[in-house]
Amino acid sequence: MSRNLILFIILIFLCLILTLADIAFGSVAVSPGNLWQAFVHPQADSLYTNIVFDFRLPKALTAILCGASLSVAGLLMQTLFRNPLAGPDVLGISSGASMGVALYVMAASWWSVSLLQSSWGMVGAAVIGALLVLMLTLGVATRIRQSVTLLIVGLMFASVAGAVVSILQNFSNPDAVKLFVVWTFGSLSAVTWPQMEILLPIILLGLALAFFLQKSLNAMLLGDHYARGLGIPVAAIRVMIILITGILAGTITAFTGPIAFIGVAVPHLARGIFGTSNHRIAIPATILCGAALLLLCDVISQQTTYLLPLNAVSALFGAPMIIWIVLKQR
Amino acid sequence: MKFTETTYSPLRTSNLAIGYSRGSRLNVVQQHLDLELLSGEMVCMIGPNGCGKSTLLRTLAGLQRPITGSILVDGKNMETLSAQDRAESLALTLTDRVEVDKMSVYEIVAMGRYPYTNRFGKLTEEDRTIVAEALAHVHLEEKALRYISELSDGERQRAMIAKVLAQSTPLLFFDEPTAHLDLPNRVSIMMLLGQLAKTTGKSILLSTHELELAMQVADKLWLMSDRGVQVGTTDQLIADGSFENVFRSNQFSFNAETGRFIVNKPF
Numbered sequence: 235m236s237r238n239l240i241l242f243i244i245l246i247f248l249c250l251i252l253t254l255a256d257i258a259f260g261s262v263a264v265s266p267g268n269l270w271q272a273f274v275h276p277q278a279d280s281l282y283t284n285i286v287f288d289f290r291l292p293k294a295l296t297a298i299l300c301g302a303s304l305s306v307a308g309l310l311m312q313t314l315f316r317n318p319l320a321g322p323d324v325l326g327i328s329s330g331a332s333m334g335v336a337l338y339v340m341a342a343s344w345w346s347v348s349l350l351q352s353s354w355g356m357v358g359a360a361v362i363g364a365l366l367v368l369m370l371t372l373g374v375a376t377r378i379r380q381s382v383t384l385l386i387v388g389l390m391f392a393s394v395a396g397a398v399v400s401i402l403q404n405f406s407n408p409d410a411v412k413l414f415v416v417w418t419f420g421s422l423s424a425v426t427w428p429q430m431e432i433l434l435p436i437i438l439l440g441l442a443l444a445f446f447l448q449k450s451l452n453a454m455l456l457g458d459h460y461a462r463g464l465g466i467p468v469a470a471i472r473v474m475i476i477l478i479t480g481i482l483a484g485t486i487t488a489f490t491g492p493i494a495f496i497g498v499a500v501p502h503l504a505r506g507i508f509g510t511s512n513h514r515i516a517i518p519a520t521i522l523c524g525a526a527l528l529l530l531c532d533v534i535s536q537q538t539t540y541l542l543p544l545n546a547v548s549a550l551f552g553a554p555m556i557i558w559i560v561l562k563q564r
Numbered sequence: 565m566k567f568t569e570t571t572y573s574p575l576r577t578s579n580l581a582i583g584y585s586r587g588s589r590l591n592v593v594q595q596h597l598d599l600e601l602l603s604g605e606m607v608c609m610i611g612p613n614g615c616g617k618s619t620l621l622r623t624l625a626g627l628q629r630p631i632t633g634s635i636l637v638d639g640k641n642m643e644t645l646s647a648q649d650r651a652e653s654l655a656l657t658l659t660d661r662v663e664v665d666k667m668s669v670y671e672i673v674a675m676g677r678y679p680y681t682n683r684f685g686k687l688t689e690e691d692r693t694i695v696a697e698a699l700a701h702v703h704l705e706e707k708a709l710r711y712i713s714e715l716s717d718g719e720r721q722r723a724m725i726a727k728v729l730a731q732s733t734p735l736l737f738f739d740e741p742t743a744h745l746d747l748p749n750r751v752s753i754m755m756l757l758g759q760l761a762k763t764t765g766k767s768i769l770l771s772t773h774e775l776e777l778a779m780q781v782a783d784k785l786w787l788m789s790d791r792g793v794q795v796g797t798t799d800q801l802i803a804d805g806s807f808e809n810v811f812r813s814n815q816f817s818f819n820a821e822t823g824r825f826i827v828n829k830p831f
Contacts, residue, residue, distance in 0.1 A: 446683060448684060448685065449683060453675060453678060455664045456664065456675070457660050457662065460658065460662070463627075464651055464678040465647045465652070465678065465679040466647070509666060510667070512667060514684065
């Protein structure tokens with residue numbers, strides 16, 4: 235059995251165990267017996283059945299989708315820009331989503347519109363914001379050939395979106411600011427089953443598309459000229475990569491808020507563990523590592539009575555781990 | 565194996581002008597070029613910096629468009645070729661240094677098969693044979709499973725040559741394949757390319773600043789300067805005084821009898 239296969243099996247098991255742990259541990263602990271009960275003999279009026287099915291399970295599933303999609307988005311960006319520091323937010327997509335939510339939450343408070351605080355409103359605003367920036371970036375991408383220029387433009391879009399958010403915050407009432415700031419902490423628990431019916435297929439579509447690009451992605455690692463020499467339609471592939479990143483990062487950010495760090499770090503983790511940049515291995519490896527890492531972060535974040543901000547946990551516990559792995563490889 | 569048919573030319577240009585257009589400004593580097601490459605020959609492009617060696621190579625490779633004129637690849641106009649057809653006709657290495665972390669030599673060389681593999685880049689038995697042959701040609705079988713980032717500069721260049729070979733094209737282009745290499749590696753890379761042209765019947769075109777080396781190993785030289793491109797064997801270009809004209813300088817002189825460049829009395 236090849237080393238890669240063993241590693242994949244271990245990672246899949248790790249994800250399963252972490253999923254169970256994520257469901258079992260929390261403000262209300264679910265014992266293994268109750269967990270078994272909830273899965274095998276679900277009863278509509280049972281407390282544990284409700285906790286497991288209405289809260290913990292969608293949350294664990296969101297953690298898996300979020301970890302996988304942000305990490306793959308990061309991998310795509312690192313390959314496109316051939317830059318190890320690139321992440322899903324370099325194109326300004328997360329900033330666009332933030333801007334959308336900020337406008338929705340805070341601008342509405344100026345005109346004292348009675349705000350419909352449904353989660354769909356936030357999601358819609360984030361999607362529109364992310365799409366707006368994505369369209370701008372795509373427009374630029376079809377015009378410029380140099381990836382580095384695109385990187386700079388993306389960062390500038392992010393800065394503009396950030397500036398708009400700052401101005402909005404400055405003029406908004408404290409309640410609206412608090413609402414926005416809580417959104418920026420990142421949370422996996424906001425996704426309900428009806429939302430999952432939309433989130434799940436979109437993310438699976440994005441991941442599948444990334445899978446189909448693996449050959450072109452490998453060629454892109456050599457640089458644009460070499461990729462063209464190998465018959466890869468670089469301009470079209472670049473647009474595809476940006477589009478897939480937009481789908482993955484934009485959608486998940488809309489539902490969970492911006493979750494930093496995972497997207498930049500996990501591709502390094504996955505390539506380090508499997509010892510290859512070949513996307514045939516790196517894409518599935520990144521999906522599994524991303525899912526496992528975010529599940530772990532979520533398990534940790536719910537150990538306290540008040541949930542810790544996921545964004546903080548992912549960086550606090552993930553960063554030292556990545557530093558260790560990166561240094562160990564040298 | 566020796567290819568005796570020399571009349572076949574996989575690449576031909578007619579009235580080609582190359583250069584850059586930036587906005588409305590047109591910068592023509594070379595024009596009125598009628599060049600051809602024959603199968604089984606190694607052509608070295610030489611000439612001072614800025615004479616358009618890289619531009620010509622990139623244009624012939626289809627990486628940038630000619631300003632006027634046409635390039636015929638196997639009788640078909642380059643402009644009409646799809647990216648796929650182009651990748652099956654010509655393969656090239658560039659001066660862009662390939663900085664890929666965690667990719668084995670084998671994986672890089674196998675990328676040469678990309679024009680022929682399926683969407684997922686799955687290698688068939690035939691692909692594997694071709695990759696193994698390419699690695700054998702450049703004597704890198706032993707290092708096939710090493711990361712390309714662990715290789716020396718000379719080995720890395722040989723790996724890139726293997727990748728180009730694996731692409732199974734009649735035309736091979738190399739932009740300064742001996743740059744950054746020490747003397748033994750420069751000689752061995754040039755000898756390797758010369759041998760490949762002979763044994764595989766492919767046409768090899770390379771640009772280089774290694775004048776004396778090129779003069780000794782090339783089947784033909786394209787001597788480029790601001791006055792155009794002169795084509796000929798080393799002996800022909802020495803005899804008609806082209807070398808002396810192109811590389812005229814008050815700091816060194818070309819000795820036609822020995823075929824060497826001599827630095828004028830230093831200081």
